[in-house]
Each structure stands twice: as structure tokens, then as C-alpha cells.
Amino acid sequence: MTAEVITVPEGKLPPAITDEHTRRWLSGGGLPGGGDLMRFRPLAEGPPVPVPRLLADSADPAQLDPHISGLLAIGHLLVEGEEADVVVLDGATGRVSSMLLFEEDPGLLEVLPLAPSVEALARFLDAAADLAGLRGRFAHLAGGYGTRAVAEASALYLSVLEAEDWDGGWGSAGDVAEWDHALPAFWRTVALIRPFALLAGPGGGLRLDLPEGVLEEEFGAEEIVRFDPAELPDTLVHEPTRRFLARTGLPEDGLMFRLDTEAPTLPTLARCREEHERGEAFYGFPEDMAVAPERLLRLGYLVEDTDVVIDGDSGAIHAWNIPDAALRPLNADVSTLAFTAWALHRERAIDEEHKLTDDMYQPLADTMTAVLASVDPVACRPTGEPDDWRYWPEVFHDEAGGVL
Numbered sequence: 001m002t003a004e005v006i007t008v009p010e011g012k013l014p015p016a017i018t019d020e021h022t023r024r025w026l027s028g029g030g031l032p033g034g035g036d037l038m039r040f041r042p043l044a045e046g047p048p049v050p051v052p053r054l055l056a057d058s059a060d061p062a063q064l065d066p067h068i069s070g071l072l073a074i075g076h077l078l079v080e081g082e083e084a085d086v087v088v089l090d091g092a093t094g095r096v097s098s099m100l101l102f103e104e105d106p107g108l109l110e111v112l113p114l115a116p117s118v119e120a121l122a123r124f125l126d127a128a129a130d131l132a133g134l135r136g137r138f139a140h141l142a143g144g145y146g147t148r149a150v151a152e153a154s155a156l157y158l159s160v161l162e163a164e165d166w167d168g169g170w171g172s173a174g175d176v177a178e179w180d181h182a183l184p185a186f187w188r189t190v191a192l193i194r195p196f197a198l199l200a201g202p203g204g205g206l207r208l209d210l211p212e213g214v215l216e217e218e219f220g221a222e223e224i225v226r227f228d229p230a231e232l233p234d235t236l237v238h239e240p241t242r243r244f245l246a247r248t249g250l251p252e253d254g255l256m257f258r259l260d261t262e263a264p265t266l267p268t269l270a271r272c273r274e275e276h277e278r279g280e281a282f283y284g285f286p287e288d289m290a291v292a293p294e295r296l297l298r299l300g301y302l303v304e305d306t307d308v309v310i311d312g313d314s315g316a317i318h319a320w321n322i323p324d325a326a327l328r329p330l331n332a333d334v335s336t337l338a339f340t341a342w343a344l345h346r347e348r349a350i351d352e353e354h355k356l357t358d359d360m361y362q363p364l365a366d367t368m369t370a371v372l373a374s375v376d377p378v379a380c381r382p383t384g385e386p387d388d389w390r391y392w393p394e395v396f397h398d399e400a401g402g403v404l
Contacts, residue, residue, distance in 0.1 A: 004033030006044050014047050016072060017091035025119045031075075032125045036370065037190070037363075039083060040075035048072035048089060051109075054101055063106040067171035068099070071111070074118075077186070079362040080397070087114065095170060096121050098186065112359055113170050113184050120164045127160045128190050132374075145201040146211045153195035161187050185360040192350050193367045196343050197374045200335070205240030206315070208335040208375060210248060210342075218342050219251040231265045236297055238315035244334045250299075254341030255348070256395055256403065257308060259300040269293035269309060269320065286325050296320065296327075299334075302391065310334070316378070319391050329378045330391055336376035340392060343371060347404055357404055364404055365396040 007030035013023055031040050042049050051071045052061035061069065072091055076083035077098055085098045088111060096118060097111040115121035130136035137156055141149055161183050166176045173179075181188065203209040215224050226249035232242055252259050270293040273284070285293050296309040296318065307320040308330060317331040331337040347368060351357055356364050372392055373380035379392050395403045 005030040006033045006040050008043055008047065012047055014072065014091070016050070016070070017048070017089070019092060019094040022089070022091065022094035022118055025117070025122075029119060029122060031118060031122050032129070035125055035129055036081075036366075037078060037125060037128060038075050038087060039078055040087070041083070043074050048074045048091075051086075051088060051099070054086065055106060059106050061106065064109060065172050068109050068111060071097070071099070077363060079366055080393075084362060089118065090171065093168070094118065095168075097170070097173065111171065111173055112186075113166075113173050113176075113179070114186060116164050116166055123160060123164075124187060124190075127157060128194070131157055131190070131194055141198060143201075145198055145209075147199065147214065147217070149198040150195045153198055154191050157187075157191040157195075158183070161191065181354065185354070185356050185358070186363055188354050189356050189360055189364050189367050192354065192356075193347060193364065194371060196346065196371045199342065200339060200375065203240075203335055206244060206335040207332045207377075208339055210335060210338060215248065215251060215338060215342060218345055219253075223251050223253065224249045225252050225259055225261060227265060233266050233268075233297065233312075235268060235295065235312040236266060236310065237312055238310075241310060241315035241334050244338075248335075248338065250334065250338055251341055251345075254337075255344050257300060257302055257337065257341055260298060263298070266297040266299060266310070268312075269296045269298060269307075272298060284325060290327055291318070302330075308337070328389065328391070329381070332376045332378040336372075336379060339375060340372060340379065343368065344404075351404065357399075357402075361399045361404065362397065365393075365399070368396045368404065369393045 007028065008026050010023065010027040013026060017023055031043065033040065033044065049072065051073060052064060052069055054073055055061055071088040073086050074089045075087035077085040077087065085100050088097050088099050094117045096115040098114050099109060099111045102108050115124060131138050131153060134142040138153060141153055169175055199214065200208040200210045226247070227245040229242065229246045232245065236242055250259060252261060291311050295312045297312055299308045299310055301307050302319060305322045307322070309318050309320050311318065315333045317333060317337050319328050319330040321328070331340060369380055369392070380390060
């Protein structure tokens with residue numbers, strides 16, 4: 001268990017918690033006080049809060065489902081470090097669920113199963129921390145990379161979830177036999193997405209050493225574009241990038257990123273302006289541009305009017321927004337750009353089967369961001385700009401756009 005543990009003295013537990021195992025665990029074993037998945041402020045700062053007390057003064061508690069009305073708030077799911085869905089406890093059964101607080105119409109509130117007990121919840125959180133740190137049951141995976149390592153880590157975490165007794169009623173959420181999936185989407189996300197970070201180990205000259213053939217396996221061999229070394233421009237002096245483009249290549253369609261296969265191979269931004277390839281949309285360059293346009297090579301594009309460019313000297317990947325005339329960091333290099341495309345493509349395939357986005361879009365976006373941040377120090381790092389705009393975290397969290 002993590003070092004910081006939150007417990008509540010037996011005498012301060014509300015009478016509404018009648019399940020003896022829950023009372024013993026909350027006053028003895030407790031719940032993790034740290035971590036990036038949940039925060040248990042109601043337990044840390046006082047007794048659990050009845051759900052009706054969470055409603056605004058204008059909301060009518062009488063509209064609540066009777067089962068939901070009797071639940072107790074003990075914490076929150078975290079999204080981008082902030083408290084989001086409420087973690088609620090059924091004091092009679094000890095079952096734990098999550099709830100999106102919808103004060104405008106309390107009658108529409110729904111709960112989603114989270115854990116059969118607070119003890120199980122603690123085990124799930126501890127296992128997630130062990131997975132992130134490759135310790136405990138995941139320790140043997142340290143230093144091992146590839147799709148097999150990803151699959152093994154997923155199977156190990158799923159075994160933690162499957163070892164619990166999920167049977168029985170869950171109030172308004174129904175019996176487990178009625179669920180579309182045997183395990184909650186929140187934990188399936190942890191199990192199936194967090195292990196992506198094990199795909200590739202440290203590279204030589206680039207951040208990552210992608211397993212041979214992993215892009216072909218994911219996208220199909222016909223979708224991978226390799227560059228003829230003789231056609232790579234002399235401006236690209238970064239040798240690890242040249243080798244990666246020639247030997248490993250990139251998917252032509254990486255979903256949010258596409259290669260520009262119609263233009264000359266890696267033209268400089270300066271040449272793009274000279275040839276007016278974007279016509280009137282090409283507004284020019286700012287005087288304080290961090291990298292000279294003569295050193296930036298256009299690799300492809302993200303969305304309309306946003307190019308993906310390589311710094312020919314360092315191999316760093318930037319997003320060049322044409323209307324804003326803004327150059328922003330995108331990825332550390334081509335290896336992490338390729339990883340990002342792989343992770344997004346793999347997530348889409350997993351979501352087709354597991355429907356993670358139906359109930360837990362923002363936690364999924366957080367998980368994708370955490371995975372990318374763990375392998376790429378640039379892609380998710382705060383920019384220091386007033387709006388702190390970072391492309392990949394922004395698009396992952398774009399629920400309306402349905403990126404994931």
C-alpha cells in the first residue's frame with residue numbers, strides 16, 4: 001500500500017455505515033491518500049457526506065432514486081488533477097460506485113459500479129500504483145518491452161480485478177449479470193491502456209526503440225511509409241531521425257496525424273512559403289521564431305492549417321499553426337510521434353470492443369495523457385504559455401470531437 005493512508009476513527013464513522021467489514025476497513029486498513037486516480041477528501045477532512053447534501057439548494061433531494069439518496073460521498077475521481085465524478089459508498093453493502101453529479105435534474109443521477117468493497121478499492125489503487133512503478137507483481141516486467149509485455153501487464157492487472165466477488169445487487173446499477181461488461185470501465189481503462197507505456201524501451205539517439213515490425217502489425221504493412229535515404233534533404237542532419245524514417249518509417253494515416261506524401265520529400269517551411277503551397281493561408285513567420293524556417297522540414301499535418309515539422313538539427317517535432325504563425329512543441333522526436341500514433345490506433349481498437357468512452361471518456365483521456373507523458377518529456381509538458389496549450393492532451397480530452 002502507498003505510504004499515505006486515510007483512515008477514520010470508529011467513533012467518527014456515521015451510523016449509516018452498517019456493514020461491519022466496511023467499518024473495520026475504514027477505521028483500520030484505510031484508503032490510499034496519494035495517487036493520480038482518486039482523492040478521498042471527504043474521508044480525510046471529516047465523515048462521509050450523504051449524497052442529498054451534495055445537491056445545490058435549488059435541487060430537490062426528493063427526486064433522487066431512493067438507493068442513490070442513501071449513498072455516502074467518500075471521494076472523487078481525478079481528471080487532469082481536479083476532482084470530478086463523486087466516489088460513493090453504500091453503507092449497507094459496502095459496495096463502492098462513481099457518480100456524475102447532475103444537480104439540474106437529480107432524478108437523472110446514475111451510479112456506475114467501482115469496487116465490491118473499500119478493501120477491494122484499496123487493492124485496485126495499490127495495484128495501479130505498482131503497475132505505474134513496475135513493482136510488486138509487475139516488478140519482473142521492468143526492462144522488458146514489446147507487445148507481449150503490454151499484454152502481460154494487462155492480464156496481471158485484470159487478474160486483480162477478477163479475483164474479487166462482484167456478484168450481487170448494485171442498487172440502480174442492477175445485478176452484475178445485467179452489465180454489458182463484467183468489470184467497470186474505469187478499471188478496464190487502467191488495465192488495457194496504462195500498459196501501453198511498456199511498448200518501447202529507451203532508444204539510441206531517439207527517445208524510444210520501437211520493436212521491429214510493431215507499426216506494420218498495428219496499421220498493416222501497406223500503410224507504413226519509409227523514406228528513401230537518397231531523397232532525404234541535406235537539411236535533415238540529425239542522423240537518428242534519418243535512420244528512423246528510412247528503416248522504421250511512419251504510418252501514412254496516424255488518425256490525428258497524416259504524412260504529406262504528395263509534396264516533395266520534407267520541404268522546408270521557407271520553401272513552402274516561396275512556392276505558395278498553401279496560398280493565401282500561409283501568413284508568414286514571426287521575427288522571434290524559435291527555429292529558423294530554413295531548418296524546419298514539413299513531415300505532414302495534424303488538422304487543417306497545422307503542419308507537423310521536424311527540426312533538421314535536433315530532430316524535435318513541432319506543430320506549426322499557419323493562421324496563428326505559432327510554432328509549438330509536439331513530440332520529442334519521430335520515435336515518440338510514431339508511439340503516439342500507435343497508442344491512439346490501439347486505443348481505438350480496444351474501445352471498439354470495450355466501449356470505454358461510453359462511461360469514462362475523461363478518465364480514459366487522462367490515462368492516454370499519462371502514458372504519453374511517461375515516454376515523451378515534451379508532448380505533455382506545460383508550455384509556459386498563458387493558455388498552456390499542448391496538442392495531444394488537448395485532443396485526447398476533446399470528448400465532443402470524439403478523438404478517442
